[in-house]
Each structure stands twice: as structure tokens, then as C-alpha cells.
Amino acid sequence: MEHQDYQQLLVPHSLNALEVSEARELEAHLETCAECRAELIALRDDAALLAYTAEPVEPRPEVRARILESVRAERTVDRAGAMNDKVVPLKPRANWNVWTMGLRIAAGLAFIALLIGLIVLWRRDAKLQQEVAQLNRQLNTQQHELVRDRDVLARQREALALLNSPDAKHLELAGSETAQNARGSFVYDQKTGKAVFLADGLPATPPDKAYELWFIPKGHSPVPGRIFTVDSSGHALLPEQMPADAMGNAVIAITLEPKRGSAVPTLPIFLSSPKS
Incomplete structure (x- = not known):
């Protein structure tokens, strides 16, 4: 089976x-x-x-009358038997009582089986609803992952288009002593300031920290850029917009800041472009 x-x-x-x-x-x-x-x-x-679960039920008036009539009849028969020394058999009534009792027992068993069947169906329906809810959660997770993958693909296409643009300028970022294996690239359009930043080999960010990109124009205060985290391999890809004050000659730097970012950079610097 x-x-x-x-x-x-x-x-x-x-x-x-x-x-x-x-x-x-x-x-x-x-x-x-x-x-x-x-x-x-x-x-x-x-x-x-x-x-x-069964509640006691009061017998109907006709049932009560039938029972009393049966008792009176039995008393009459007993009296007649005492007088005539004869016993009157009540086989037809006994057969009828047995048949009625059998029908009642069968109806009771059928009712119990129906209730048990309803309980079983209810349990299976509840289990099915749990499975449907689990499938919906899995579907939502897959949809979120699909949206994330589409977003990553769109960023990659945007970065590729910018890298192939004739007006693009490339800045290479080197790792400091804090992140010697890290490296990065910052590419921006010299006309529109549209930019993309790529990083690799950065250390994993603590739960309460995030990396922050900085534009440091010559002779001016640092301008904060985007906040980002890296994956398990230290990789990151994010779009950016080059500030107008930093279009000429600016140093691009990466620091580790609180998760919501900082107004001024916190040392040490993890990545930076060469000073012009």
C-alpha cells in the first residue's frame, strides 16, 4: 500500500x-x-x-404515552396470566424493539464516523494551508532575489556602458596598510558626472558598520558619497554621481563608518586614488 x-x-x-x-x-x-x-x-x-458532547434529550409526548401504554398492557397480561396460569408472548414487540435499537446504534455510529471524517478533513485542510503559506513565503523570497538580481544586472550594464564611453575618466584606487589586498576603480563621465565605483578585496563589514565613499577636492573639505557594504569576497558595485566641485581633480577615498554614515571621514582610509 x-x-x-x-x-x-x-x-x-x-x-x-x-x-x-x-x-x-x-x-x-x-x-x-x-x-x-x-x-x-x-x-x-x-x-x-x-x-x-451529546446533550440529554427529553422524550417526546407520544413516546412517553407509548411507554406508559406498554407498561399498562404488560400489567394486564400479568394479571390475566395469574388468573389463567398462561403467559402471553410479546415476540413481535420484542423484535420491533431490537430492530429499532439496531437502527439507532447504526445511526449513532454513522454520526460518529461523520464527525471523525470532518475532523480529519479539518486537520488536512489546516496542514494544506500551512503548506500553501510556506510556498507563498518561498515565492516571495524568490521574487525578492529576482528583483535584487535584476538590480545588479542593471548596474552592471550601466557600468559597462560608462566604461566604454569616450568621455569616461578612470581612477584606480589602491589599498592602504589596513586593507593591503583591496583595490578599486572609479569611472565617471567628465560631461555629466555620472559615475560607477567597483571594489574588490575589502574586509567584511561589521553588522553596525558600512563603507562610505568620499570625494576630496584639492583645497576643499571632503564631500560624502554613497554608503555601501561588500559581499563575502569583498566585492561591491554601485552607481554614483560626481560632485561638480570634484570634477577637476579630487581624491576618491573609502573609509569604514557607522552604518548610517558620517559627516566627516573616520581614519583609517581603506582605499584611495592617487593625489593629483
Whole structure:
């Protein structure tokens, strides 16, 4: 049998309504399947609780009258038997009572089976909703990753177009003693100031820190640029806009600052372009 076939046998097994062979086969499966064992225990607990859910019902007037009439008839028969020393059989009524009781028991069992079936469907529906919610979370994660990948691709295309522009100027950044293996490139359009910065080999940023790019025009105070972080290989790619005051001759530098950035650079410098 498949796992789903065993699950369909759990409800009748909780009511002791399986054939002996099916029950044995299901019991063998339960020894190795924790999920089915847990579901069978829950079904049996739910069936046990049904005995406490039924409210007492007052008999209808016609039922009460029928019972009293039966008692009077039995008394009459007893009196007649005492007088005639004969017993009047009540087989038809007894058969009718047994048949009625059997129908009531069958109806009760059917009602219990219906309730258990509803409980099983409810549990499976809840499990299905959890699976759907998990799939939605995975889909949202994939969509965020897709948006991020598209953003990276757009930056790469923008950087490639700028690198191939005839008006582009390249500045190479070298690592300091703090980051000797780091290197970077800053490329900007001398007409529009549109720029792109590429870095590689920078140390990983602490959770409360971020790198900040600085423009340091000759004879002027440093101008803060973008804040960024690097990936596991120390790589970063970000667009930038060259300030008008720094278009002539400025040093490009990278420092490690608080996560929200700083108004003035904090030493040491990790990357810097040559002084002109």
C-alpha cells in the first residue's frame, strides 16, 4: 500500500471497524510511521470526546404515552396470566424493539464516523494551508532575489556602458596598510558626472558598520558619497554621481563608518586614488 492508503484506514481503525487482515497490515505500518501514529491517537481522542458532547434529550409526548401504554398492557397480561396460569408472548414487540435499537446504534455510529471524517478533513485542510503559506513565503523570497538580481544586472550594464564611453575618466584606487589586498576603480563621465565605483578585496563589514565613499577636492573639505557594504569576497558595485566641485581633480577615498554614515571621514582610509 501507499502512504495515503494507510491514512484512509485510520478512521475505521479508530472505530475498530477494520478486517483482521487490514488491521494487522495497518499496525505493521504504524510501527514505522510516526505521522500515522500521531493521527490515529488524535482520532481516538476525538472519538472519546464525542461521548461527552451529546446533550440529554427529553422524550417526546407520544413516546412517553407509548411507554406508559406498554407498561399498562404488560400489567394486564400479568394479571390475566395469574388468573389463567398462561403467559402471553410479546415476540413481535420484542423484535420491533431490537430492530429499532439496531437502527439507532447504526445511526449513532454513522454520526460518529461523520464527525471523525470532518475532523480529519479539518486537520488536512489546516496542514494544506500551512503548506500553501510556506510556498507563498518561498515565492516571495524568490521574487525578492529576482528583483535584487535584476538590480545588479542593471548596474552592471550601466557600468559597462560608462566604461566604454569616450568621455569616461578612470581612477584606480589602491589599498592602504589596513586593507593591503583591496583595490578599486572609479569611472565617471567628465560631461555629466555620472559615475560607477567597483571594489574588490575589502574586509567584511561589521553588522553596525558600512563603507562610505568620499570625494576630496584639492583645497576643499571632503564631500560624502554613497554608503555601501561588500559581499563575502569583498566585492561591491554601485552607481554614483560626481560632485561638480570634484570634477577637476579630487581624491576618491573609502573609509569604514557607522552604518548610517558620517559627516566627516573616520581614519583609517581603506582605499584611495592617487593625489593629483
